[in-house]
Amino acid sequence: MTVEAALQYLESQHNALIERLRDFIRIPSVSAQKSHAEDMHCCADFLMKTLTDMGLQPRKMPTGGWDVIYAEWLEAGPEAPTILIYGHYDVQPPEPLEPWTRQPFDAEIDEGRIWGRGSADDKGQIWTHIAALEAYFRTAGRLPVNIKILIEGEEEIGSDNLPGFVQQHAEMLKADAVLISDTSQFAPGMPAITYGLRGLCYLEVRVQGAKMDLHSGGYGGAVPNPIHALAEMLAALHDADNRVTVPGFYDDVTPLQDWEREAWSKLPFDEAEYIKMLGIQKLQGEQGFSTLERLWARPTLEINGIFGGYAGPGAKTVLPCWAGAKISCRLVPNQKSADISKKLENHLRALAPETVSMTVEHMAGGEPSAFPTDHPWIKAGERAISKGFGREPVYTRLGGSIPIVQLFSETLGTPVVLLGYCHPDCGAHGPDEFFGIDEFTAGARSNVFMLDEAAHIPSV
Amino acid sequence: MTVEAALQYLESQHNALIERLRDFIRIPSVSAQKSHAEDMHCCADFLMKTLTDMGLQPRKMPTGGWDVIYAEWLEAGPEAPTILIYGHYDVQPPEPLEPWTRQPFDAEIDEGRIWGRGSADDKGQIWTHIAALEAYFRTAGRLPVNIKILIEGEEEIGSDNLPGFVQQHAEMLKADAVLISDTSQFAPGMPAITYGLRGLCYLEVRVQGAKMDLHSGGYGGAVPNPIHALAEMLAALHDADNRVTVPGFYDDVTPLQDWEREAWSKLPFDEAEYIKMLGIQKLQGEQGFSTLERLWARPTLEINGIFGGYAGPGAKTVLPCWAGAKISCRLVPNQKSADISKKLENHLRALAPETVSMTVEHMAGGEPSAFPTDHPWIKAGERAISKGFGREPVYTRLGGSIPIVQLFSETLGTPVVLLGYCHPDCGAHGPDEFFGIDEFTAGARSNVFMLDEAAHIPSV
Numbered sequence: 001m002t003v004e005a006a007l008q009y010l011e012s013q014h015n016a017l018i019e020r021l022r023d024f025i026r027i028p029s030v031s032a033q034k035s036h037a038e039d040m041h042c043c044a045d046f047l048m049k050t051l052t053d054m055g056l057q058p059r060k061m062p063t064g065g066w067d068v069i070y071a072e073w074l075e076a077g078p079e080a081p082t083i084l085i086y087g088h089y090d091v092q093p094p095e096p097l098e099p100w101t102r103q104p105f106d107a108e109i110d111e112g113r114i115w116g117r118g119s120a121d122d123k124g125q126i127w128t129h130i131a132a133l134e135a136y137f138r139t140a141g142r143l144p145v146n147i148k149i150l151i152e153g154e155e156e157i158g159s160d161n162l163p164g165f166v167q168q169h170a171e172m173l174k175a176d177a178v179l180i181s182d183t184s185q186f187a188p189g190m191p192a193i194t195y196g197l198r199g200l201c202y203l204e205v206r207v208q209g210a211k212m213d214l215h216s217g218g219y220g221g222a223v224p225n226p227i228h229a230l231a232e233m234l235a236a237l238h239d240a241d242n243r244v245t246v247p248g249f250y251d252d253v254t255p256l257q258d259w260e261r262e263a264w265s266k267l268p269f270d271e272a273e274y275i276k277m278l279g280i281q282k283l284q285g286e287q288g289f290s291t292l293e294r295l296w297a298r299p300t301l302e303i304n305g306i307f308g309g310y311a312g313p314g315a316k317t318v319l320p321c322w323a324g325a326k327i328s329c330r331l332v333p334n335q336k337s338a339d340i341s342k343k344l345e346n347h348l349r350a351l352a353p354e355t356v357s358m359t360v361e362h363m364a365g366g367e368p369s370a371f372p373t374d375h376p377w378i379k380a381g382e383r384a385i386s387k388g389f390g391r392e393p394v395y396t397r398l399g400g401s402i403p404i405v406q407l408f409s410e411t412l413g414t415p416v417v418l419l420g421y422c423h424p425d426c427g428a429h430g431p432d433e434f435f436g437i438d439e440f441t442a443g444a445r446s447n448v449f450m451l452d453e454a455a456h457i458p459s460v
Numbered sequence: 461m462t463v464e465a466a467l468q469y470l471e472s473q474h475n476a477l478i479e480r481l482r483d484f485i486r487i488p489s490v491s492a493q494k495s496h497a498e499d500m501h502c503c504a505d506f507l508m509k510t511l512t513d514m515g516l517q518p519r520k521m522p523t524g525g526w527d528v529i530y531a532e533w534l535e536a537g538p539e540a541p542t543i544l545i546y547g548h549y550d551v552q553p554p555e556p557l558e559p560w561t562r563q564p565f566d567a568e569i570d571e572g573r574i575w576g577r578g579s580a581d582d583k584g585q586i587w588t589h590i591a592a593l594e595a596y597f598r599t600a601g602r603l604p605v606n607i608k609i610l611i612e613g614e615e616e617i618g619s620d621n622l623p624g625f626v627q628q629h630a631e632m633l634k635a636d637a638v639l640i641s642d643t644s645q646f647a648p649g650m651p652a653i654t655y656g657l658r659g660l661c662y663l664e665v666r667v668q669g670a671k672m673d674l675h676s677g678g679y680g681g682a683v684p685n686p687i688h689a690l691a692e693m694l695a696a697l698h699d700a701d702n703r704v705t706v707p708g709f710y711d712d713v714t715p716l717q718d719w720e721r722e723a724w725s726k727l728p729f730d731e732a733e734y735i736k737m738l739g740i741q742k743l744q745g746e747q748g749f750s751t752l753e754r755l756w757a758r759p760t761l762e763i764n765g766i767f768g769g770y771a772g773p774g775a776k777t778v779l780p781c782w783a784g785a786k787i788s789c790r791l792v793p794n795q796k797s798a799d800i801s802k803k804l805e806n807h808l809r810a811l812a813p814e815t816v817s818m819t820v821e822h823m824a825g826g827e828p829s830a831f832p833t834d835h836p837w838i839k840a841g842e843r844a845i846s847k848g849f850g851r852e853p854v855y856t857r858l859g860g861s862i863p864i865v866q867l868f869s870e871t872l873g874t875p876v877v878l879l880g881y882c883h884p885d886c887g888a889h890g891p892d893e894f895f896g897i898d899e900f901t902a903g904a905r906s907n908v909f910m911l912d913e914a915a916h917i918p919s920v
Binding site: 215219 | 691738745755778
């Protein structure tokens with residue numbers, strides 16, 4: 001039986017797979033730093049060799065930035081479903097280095113973990129997929145489904161070139177589902193499938209008073225101060241129950257479902273621990289919802305930045321002529337980014353006192369998404385993880401947005417299954433990043449099962 | 461008669477005095493720019509020569525920065541009053557140069573004006589005093605009063621070394637009154653005596669939420685946002701009537717006097733023109749007071765700067781861990797700077813929600829001041845200007861603070877008479893600065909009368 005053989009391969013080749021993953025992690029492929037350009041090429045070459053060695057014909061495909069590594073295997077035939085596996089080979093800068101207690105690019109093994117920048121985000125997790133593919137190729141000589149693999153090198157710098165790439169190669173990338181392992185478990189030993197993401201709208205508002213900065217002594221008390229106006233406007237954006245006051249803001253919100261409330265209430269979320277970790281006095285959010293509900297299922301409005309007047313050291317007695325703020329909303333199904341952005345602008349215009357003029361610039365936006373948890377691809381993921389980890393995954397949503405998910409889901413119209421294998425406190429983007437060896441093992445096993453499960457889902 | 465002779469000297473030497481003033485203006489004594497160090501020395505030497513030529517023994521006195529030029533003539537005797545004349549020989553940088561329609565250091569004469577950086581602020585105005593002294597020395601060979609002259613070179617960069625200098629030389633600088641011509645007429649042809657200045661207290665407040673910046677997707681809606689807290693606090697600092705809500709803020713305010721309300725209401729202040737000049741929709745200030753009253757006689761609270769989160773280009777989805785603001789109050793007699801600063805801090809602490817922690821840093825401060833308009837030295841100024849300009853001066857207060865005035869008035873305990881001769885729109889600190897030739901003439905004449913008037917005030 002092919003699944004058994006593949007699992008056995010993972011077991012027998014365990015040490016070799018771990019050693020090669022360590023080689024992968026040792027390449028400091030920091031996309032943000034020009035000094036690592038050679039390492040970025042070297043890391044791409046490492047993946048080229050890895051994919052070539054398992055019998056694929058990978059390609060380095062140019063973008064406006066770092067190359068995309070792409071490979072496909074379509075010999076399962078047109079009747080079999082096609083899976084697109086996404087990952088990224090670039091990593092965050094390790095800096096600042098002081099807080100690290102390990103060398104960021106030594107890939108040291110200790111306490112059952114591989115330590116290093118990129119070990120969890122995303123090299124270790126993409127390696128679970130590579131290991132599963134290799135296990136099938138080296139045993140059965142084939143896969144149970146068609147596979148496309150896209151590993152980019154710009155995720156940590158915003159994936160700026162990916163939307164163009166995906167649009168340009170939409171036909172090539174066509175698939176029945178996208179698998180991504182770039183999220184985490186909900187708690188250690190509790191792998192998660194993320195089925196919902198919040199959307200986003202983002203705008204910058206500026207209010208203008210006088211046409212030039214003024215001396216606060218010569219004009220203060222008689223001339224409108226745009227910081228005062230802005231503070232009043234911003235203070236009016238939430239009511240006493242911490243609900244957003246933008247008219248119509250909640251009109252289209254898909255209410256939280258009973259099973260979600262119930263399931264989430266049972267997740268091991270320690271509010272006291274969370275407060276301590278954040279170093280805050282207390283939590284604050286929309287009345288009537290728990291913290292996870294506020295983060296996963298409710299729309300929010302946050303001021304991301306505010307500026308106006310003098311911000312340097314010491315005292316400057318200026319009455320500034322303008323002030324501004326960056327404001328974003330996290331959106332949930334079935335809100336529309338452009339609609340909320342417009343409603344927010346209208347509300348700000350209504351709040352702006354007549355003493356100032358106001359301009360708005362609409363910026364980044366993205367739609368919220370949620371895949372039904374009974375979707376055949378999600379269900380396949382659930383069964384695969386159950387077998388791979390020996391326990392059912394939990395269903396989580398994400399407070400943030402993953403633009404790549406929205407990109408695949410909107411541009412390709414493909415369901416995206418987010419299989420989170422790494423530790424929730426894995427240190428991604430921070431010091432002492434790690435990937436557990438047992439997480440690698442269970443993740444790779446889950447992926448073997450996933451390919452098998454996928455073979456039983458009819459292609460669309 | 462000595463006054464007549466002095467006036468005649470001004471008339472007969474008019475062209476020569478103007479030519480020498482042009483020489484003075486042509487020296488680009490920009491204290492802020494190191495590249496003008498040689499010019500600063502050259503300008504100090506110009507004054508040394510000027511004062512020497514009229515028979516004084518001026519000294520270049522070192523400070524931590526640019527030299528002070530100091531001279532004194534005490535031969536009027538211990539029974540006669542002593543006047544300290546203050547001015548500054550440094551000028552603002554002329555940059556940006558684009559808006560200038562004249563060369564900033566050519567001292568061109570056109571339209572009855574001398575055009576150039578520093579022509580009004582303060583070279584032209586200090587020159588009116590030098591001309592008056594010279595007129596007496598060259599005609600009577602003596603002055604009717606004792607004179608001390610202090611001309612500093614750091615006024616445009618904050619007079620950082622002057623407080624130390626004045627304290628160190630308090631005995632040397634002892635005088636019955638200080639005369640300063642560094643303010644302006646209220647309107648063209650309407651010379652002004654400024655008898656009141658607002659004081660200042662200034663603080664920076666910071667509110668802190670979580671101990672680190674957070675992702676607004678991952679935490680937004682559940683974790684306190686310090687920008688929200690700050691906006692609420694700042695919005696609560698004024699009520700609907702634009703009165704400051706700090707408890708006890710107005711307790712010690714000396715009420716506006718009837719004669720001030722009446723006199724100011726008759727000043728040619730064109731509100732429509734003012735609004736147009738500022739480019740604002742409408743004025744805004746404390747209910748129940750006119751614009752001049754708000755600016756001159758009422759205390760204010762202004763936010764001078766606000767900052768927190770992301771202020772760069774584009775969108776960053778950060779939930780910042782802190783935000784801050786710089787807040788200052790302009791104070792009027794009989795408020796105390798430290799008292800209001802403390803009351804403001806207490807009020808902010810009361811307004812801060814329990815979701816954030818708050819710190820306050822108290823910064824610059826200064827007491828308000830007002831000299832009674834029936835003070836003998838003020839009255840002497842009124843008579844001098846009446847004769848010099850052929851019309852009575854108007855009594856004005858200033859919305860701002862002049863630290864030098866407070867320095868002299870507090871350190872030396874001396875009344876300060878502010879004789880404003882230049883045009884209210886003279887371009888000080890901006891492009892196309894000018895000093896009217898008739899302003900020079902009337903100012904110098906007023907100063908001749910002032911020295912004569914001063915001789916009749918008993919020394920204290």
